[in-house]
Amino acid sequence: MTTKLILTHEVTGLGAPGDVIDVKDGYARNFLLPRGLATGWTKGAQKQIDAIQAARRKREIATIEGARAARDSLQSKPVIVKVRSGESGRLFGAVTTSDIADAVAAAGGVQVDRRKIEVKNPIKSLGSHQVSVRLHDDVSATLEVQVVPA
Template sequence: MKLILTQQVAGLGGPGDVIEVKDGYGRNYLVPRQFAIQWTKGAEKQIAVIKKARAAREIATLEQAKEIADSLKGLKVAVKAQAGKSGRLFGAVTAGDIAEAVKAAGGPDIDKRRIEIGNPIKTTGSHQVTVRLHPEVAGTVNLNVA
């Protein structure tokens, strides 16, 4: 099955990439979750639009990604969330919350889709979160949940 990706999918590619996958994977996972659209000659025209939007969000160079990673290291990022008496949150800290907190702390504007949270953050305290800035560069954010 030939598909056009609309979002970043680990192991497959990024928005605008034309991929070939097994029928069941495409039909049952990628298309229903709107990670991809069916490839047609008409849909191929949308690739240019998707790639243009991707280029606007993309960090252009490796040097720029390293600069952003360095600026994230020294940044003190705090997120306030509602918690119980034991320190357990009534929910979880999301990638969107982290992106907003980084921007509020004076850091760079980061796309929430680039933030990788290993285990859900459901407790108060200090946590480390990885930000995939470039295929070769990953930065870490020290997050304090209060």
């Protein structure tokens, strides 16, 4: 059986906010709904879909050219994140997507939404790490993050 839902947040590999999706009942009941990533679909929910999509259009970079320019500026230099670490180079905790977004903004880069940053493996050590940033549906940037002790 499948359940029809409206996404309220971006879910990698599934869709963006405002998209109407069909997923298996267990995935909806055990993952999407409890985490607030989606709501149930009804005929009267079209207003909600329109509001979510309008808000998304305001937040995202309007043109592909703008996204490509943002990608070039992000990839031009590494982002430096200062964190507390132990003597062996292990971090106390991990570097979060919010930390990366704040470091990009502090370095004078484009404003990046933390939900658009994808970290493959948790960053728990000092050094250089690669993260992906989705700037537009067709444009993504690979960002180099330098983790240094504070």
